[in-house]
Amino acid sequence: MATFQRHRFTPWILLAPQLAIIAIFFFWPAAQAIVQAFYIEDPFGLGREFVGFENFSRVLTSGEYLRAMGVTALFSATVALGAMGLALLLAVQADRVIHGASGYKTLLIWPYAVAPAVAGVLWMFMFDPNLGLLSAGLESLGIGWNHRVNGGQAMLLVILASIWKQMSYNFVFFLAGLQSIPKSLLEAAAIDGAGPWRRFWTITFPLLSPTTFFLLVMNSVYVFFETFGTIDATTGGGPGGATRTLVYKVYEDGFEGYDLGLSAAQSVILLVLVGLLTLLQFRYIERKVQY
Amino acid sequence: MATLRLDGLKKTYPNGFVALHGLDLTIDDGELLVVVGPSGCGKSTLLRMLAGLEDITEGSLYIGEKRVNELEPVERDIAMVFQNYALYPHMSVAGNMEYALKNRGIPKEERRRKVEETARLIGLQDLLDRRPRQLSGGQRQRVAMGRAIVREPQVFLFDEPLSNLDAKLRVQMRLEIRRLQKRLGVTAVYVTHDQVEAMTLADRLIVMNEGRIEQLGTPMTLYEQPASTFVAGFIGSPAMNFLNANADGDTLTLPCGSQLTSPVDVHGDITLGIRPEHLVPVEESPQALTVQVELVEPLGADTLAYATLAGQTEPLVVRFDGVRRLNEGDRLWLAPDRERLHVFDPDHGHRLTTTETSTTS
Numbered sequence: 001m002a003t004f005q006r007h008r009f010t011p012w013i014l015l016a017p018q019l020a021i022i023a024i025f026f027f028w029p030a031a032q033a034i035v036q037a038f039y040i041e042d043p044f045g046l047g048r049e050f051v052g053f054e055n056f057s058r059v060l061t062s063g064e065y066l067r068a069m070g071v072t073a074l075f076s077a078t079v080a081l082g083a084m085g086l087a088l089l090l091a092v093q094a095d096r097v098i099h100g101a102s103g104y105k106t107l108l109i110w111p112y113a114v115a116p117a118v119a120g121v122l123w124m125f126m127f128d129p130n131l132g133l134l135s136a137g138l139e140s141l142g143i144g145w146n147h148r149v150n151g152g153q154a155m156l157l158v159i160l161a162s163i164w165k166q167m168s169y170n171f172v173f174f175l176a177g178l179q180s181i182p183k184s185l186l187e188a189a190a191i192d193g194a195g196p197w198r199r200f201w202t203i204t205f206p207l208l209s210p211t212t213f214f215l216l217v218m219n220s221v222y223v224f225f226e227t228f229g230t231i232d233a234t235t236g237g238g239p240g241g242a243t244r245t246l247v248y249k250v251y252e253d254g255f256e257g258y259d260l261g262l263s264a265a266q267s268v269i270l271l272v273l274v275g276l277l278t279l280l281q282f283r284y285i286e287r288k289v290q291y
Numbered sequence: 292m293a294t295l296r297l298d299g300l301k302k303t304y305p306n307g308f309v310a311l312h313g314l315d316l317t318i319d320d321g322e323l324l325v326v327v328g329p330s331g332c333g334k335s336t337l338l339r340m341l342a343g344l345e346d347i348t349e350g351s352l353y354i355g356e357k358r359v360n361e362l363e364p365v366e367r368d369i370a371m372v373f374q375n376y377a378l379y380p381h382m383s384v385a386g387n388m389e390y391a392l393k394n395r396g397i398p399k400e401e402r403r404r405k406v407e408e409t410a411r412l413i414g415l416q417d418l419l420d421r422r423p424r425q426l427s428g429g430q431r432q433r434v435a436m437g438r439a440i441v442r443e444p445q446v447f448l449f450d451e452p453l454s455n456l457d458a459k460l461r462v463q464m465r466l467e468i469r470r471l472q473k474r475l476g477v478t479a480v481y482v483t484h485d486q487v488e489a490m491t492l493a494d495r496l497i498v499m500n501e502g503r504i505e506q507l508g509t510p511m512t513l514y515e516q517p518a519s520t521f522v523a524g525f526i527g528s529p530a531m532n533f534l535n536a537n538a539d540g541d542t543l544t545l546p547c548g549s550q551l552t553s554p555v556d557v558h559g560d561i562t563l564g565i566r567p568e569h570l571v572p573v574e575e576s577p578q579a580l581t582v583q584v585e586l587v588e589p590l591g592a593d594t595l596a597y598a599t600l601a602g603q604t605e606p607l608v609v610r611f612d613g614v615r616r617l618n619e620g621d622r623l624w625l626a627p628d629r630e631r632l633h634v635f636d637p638d639h640g641h642r643l644t645t646t647e648t649s650t651t652s
Contacts, residue, residue, distance in 0.1 A: 184375055187344050187373075188371070188377035188438075190343075190344070190364045191342060191369065192390050192391035192394055193365035193391050194365075194394045198394065203379060
């Protein structure tokens with residue numbers, strides 16, 4: 001006990017660099033955004049006026065914002081489920097491979113090293129209505145592809161690109177999770193008469209649940225915030241707002257529309273939304289997790 | 292309940308390593324066969340092949356009258372107790388025991404009845420709702436046993452089930468396994484590296500070495516008539532002493548000059564095996580082996596002495612009654628019992644008998 005008391009300040013000194021980074025890059029900007037949300041500022045930043053909750057009421061009554069919410073809901077659910085489901089499928093397959101396993105793993109992890117904007121550009125070119133290989137291929141199958149005009153196709157494209165980008169991250173964690181399940185458990189289950197499908201759902205999947213839960217939280221954050229780069233490079237929120245998610249709208253209104261107050265109000269709402277979602281996940285889903 | 296028949300069972304790994312060199316063996320109905328050997332001798336591979344967790348490269352495996360080479364583990368109707376128990380951590384004790392029954396589509400009522408019956412049999416009735424991580428090592432071991440028993444399989448397979456328990460619990464569980472296996476009358480194969488476990492549990496015992504059966508027999512046969520120096524050194528604790536000697540008919544001459552009467556009629560260099568418990572201290576005499584005590588290990592019931600004998604590289608281990616007081620540096624005279632001397636071929640290590648050598652020499 002005495003040892004701990006003598007070092008009362010040492011822990012804080014050791015924590016200081018991390019705390020400073022969080023304070024400067026998270027708490028300060030977040031506080032700025034919250035303050036900004038209650039002001040209307042002129043585009044050149046020369047003056048601002050306190051308006052109370054006007055920014056919030058403008059946001060929540062705007063049809064465009066509600067539409068962006070719908071787009072986000074569809075986009076988030078599809079990307080999070082798609083990226084996790086496909087990653088799990090690939091991880092299960094990679095876990096079974098014995099020869100050349102490390103080669104497959106490296107290839108599967110690669111997309112994570114690609115910057116979101118580059119990933120977006122990559123997919124944009126593959127599906128470019130004039131130049132793209134894949135769009136040409138689709139054309140020859142009789143499917144007209146033009147994501148610059150067709151909102152549904154644009155959505156599909158950003159979903160694909162975002163899934164592709166996030167899958168590697170999920171894959172690494174799922175694979176590590178799978179490899180930490182003792183092989184003898186699955187052998188015991190095989191002897192106990194469970195086929196491969198049943199073994200997966202009654203043994204592997206429950207034992208992976210801590211990993212799955214962690215990834216669910218991480219993927220929620222990813223789809224809400226980090227897909228910005230991919231969307232910006234691929235469709236730029238278009239056509240006609242078909243791929244304009246909440247975070248994209250924050251950017252558009254703030255940095256293109258120069259309505260900083262409106263943008264700040266949106267980011268506060270987004271923060272609260274994601275916070276609530278994470279809270280819900282911890283409250284209701286974590287209970288089902290087997291540690 | 293079934294007989295288990297192995298017919299030239301062979302295992303070759305893709306890298307060319309031969310883990311088992313064609314095993315022929317019949318395990319009788321209701322018999323407990325123990326397979327013992329050092330790590331890497333192929334005993335676990337053999338068990339996993341019986342379970343269906345490893346492919347059989349060559350040969351046939353029969354459970355009852357049925358050839359089961361190509362059958363999945365579940366279709367072989369076997370139950371296995373793993374070294375680390377392999378309990379499902381996310382299921383309760385009852386869930387663990389019930390799992391196999393559930394997979395077979397047995398109705399809920401019957402499942403519950405069977406689980407409760409088995410739990411009573413092995414003293415788990417108060418723990419059915421617990422998770423494996425809330426149990427002690429011994430209790431987990433019991434659950435693993437219960438999970439095997441509840442299915443009423445044709446064959447039990449045990450893969451070193453006691454090696455994760457402390458010494459006292461191991462003795463207790465050993466007795467319990469023996470009692471249960473006899474009571475249920477199920478054919479069982481038990482793999483271990485512990486020769487005490489092997490001796491105490493086995494109806495018959497196999498000593499394996501480098502993928503081959505070195506010897507098969509009852510524990511006492513293996514103890515009294517080991518087929519090779521390998522078996523002789525493996526069965527019995529402390530291990531048998533091996534001495535270099537020269538044989539001329541029934542007279543054995545040791546490098547120290549002592550002469551002993553041989554139980555077999557052979558000629559030339561031999562390896563003489565004497566168990567520590569078969570060296571009897573006597574009064575000073577020219578026939579006796581003269582040794583000097585180097586180290587004493589009092590164990591209570593017994594006292595072990597490590598003694599040097601002229602002309603031998605390894606110290607001789609001698610087991611005395613615990614009441615005898617010994618000091619390091621003491622000189623002793625030992626007379627081995629003629630009937631309990633073992634004579635082995637010095638090159639190949641196999642046991643020499645009169646008939647065998649008289650034809651070759």
